[in-house]
Every structure is written in structure tokens, then in C-alpha cells.
Amino acid sequence: MTGSHWFEPIADHLGSAYLRYSFTKGTRQEVDHLVHALDLRAGTRILDVGCGPGRHAHEFARREMIVHGIDISQRFVDLAAADAPAGATFERADARALSFDAEFDVVVCLCQGAFGMMTANGDDEGVLAGMARALRPGGRLALSAFNAYFVVKYFEDATFDADSGVNHERTEVRDESGTPAAVDLWTGCYTPRELRLLCRRAGLRVDTITGVEPGRYRDDPPSVETPEYLVLATRC
Ligand SMILES: C[S@@+](CC[C@H](N)C(=O)[O-])C[C@H]1O[C@@H](n2cnc3c(N)ncnc32)[C@H](O)[C@@H]1O
Secondary structure, eight states, X not given: OOOOOTTHHHHHHHGGGGGGSGGGTTHHHHHHHHHHHHTOOTTOEEEEETOTTOHHHHHXXXXXXXXXXXXXXXXXXXXXXXXXXXXXXXXXXXXXXXXOOSOEEXXXXXXXXXXXXHHTTSOHHHHHHHHHHHEEEEEXXXXXXXXXXXXXXXXXXXXXXXXXXXXXXXXXEEXXXXXXXXXXXXXXXXXHHHHHHHHHHTTEEEEEEEEEBTTBOOOOOOOSSSSEEEEEEEEO
């Protein structure tokens, strides 16, 4: 069942203007890195959880992989489906209630805050369990999550709640014609230790956690200095 989410009206306002944000510009490098790190090949079945307007899903499909993207925002799903390459399909679905069962070789959940937006109300375990269930045994997960240390150190205008690990930001987003809207964003933020514990509980073996930023996915060890961590894990 697909519920509603506070991000949907924000996505409705943003529409394709989402793809103007600088953090969306590194898609090819990010996919290059994942293809290499996960040894992805033509025909690999990928689930993209929180796919947004489909930028990673499209790039995987252009490389002859079979990709299904899900997102809570119908607006983003429509954008993703509108110019989808062959091999990419999309549907509106809620990451907090995934019903896939071992259909996929790989699950990705990418981009600053995607996982954290799904978990801001404390649904971490359910969201990760749904992704793990979608993988065949031995299938791989690539998940990026906001770095809690980085947020505390560098985000001056945001409010980080130490108890929940959720960051609240009041900001402005612009639609395709440039009209601004004031919005609230809540993002769950993580330490590598928390990510390892969550993965273990979901039946996933963590292979690596690296420090990354949009368009600069690398093999650097986790630190305080990158906005995201990239977790690569395997379903046990
Ligand atoms: C920061 S965007 C990232 C989108 C895309 N992965 C990318 O890299 O551009 C976060 C996405 O997560 C989606 N999202 C948030 N909560 C969700 C949920 N509960 N279920 C499915 N998608 C969700 C939002 O609609 C949004 O498209």
C-alpha cells in the first residue's frame, strides 16, 4: 500500500526543476563508480528506491540493464516515465511498504538524503528490510546516506536533533518558472556505525562504507568531511 509523504507537495512544486540542482549533475560518474564497484553488466536487474525523476535509472538502462524505479512522488514518476529508455520502468510506491521478494540483483537508493527522507519518521529498519527482501540472496545494495558528523560540523542554518538524528531545514525551492516556495525538509542522518548495525539487522553484510559527495563517488574511507556515506552491502 502506498501512503502519503510530506515530500510529495515539494516534488509537485519542483517538477523537472529538481534536475537543475547541482547535486543532480554527477549522475554519469556515480553510475560509472557503481558499475565498477558492483561489477554490473547488461541484463542486471536493478530496483531504484526513491528514483526521483529517474536520472540513475535512465543511465543504468542506457547501459542495457533492466531497471525498475519506485518513488512516492507521482510527479517524479511521471517525469521518469516520460522519456525513459528501453529497459526502465517506473511506478509510485512507498519505500516504507515495499512488497518485492528477491526479484532483483541490485537495489540502489541514492542521492543526498533519499534514504534519510524515507526514514525521518523513524522507519529506518522497515525501509532497509524492504530493500533487503527485494534482493535475491547474494544480491547487492548501494545506499547513500547523509553524514551526521558533516551536518553537525557544517550546516549553520539547519537544526539537527541529536536525539533522533534528524536534520530540519527551512529552505526555498523554485519551480520550472522560477517561482519560489518555502519548504521544510527533514532528513535522517547517520554514522557508519549506525549504518552497519542497521544493515546487520536487515540481513545484509556490509562490504564497504566510503565517504562520497554528489558526482564524486570514490573509495575514500569514511570521514567527517564528506556529506554522504555510500554503503555497499550483500544480502546474506
Ligand atoms: C533527494 S531525492 C533523490 C532522488 C533520486 N534518487 C536522485 O538521485 O536524484 C529523494 C527522493 O526520495 C523520494 N522519497 C521520499 N520518501 C519516499 C518514500 N517513503 N518512498 C518512496 N520514495 C520516497 C522522494 O520523492 C524523492 O524523489
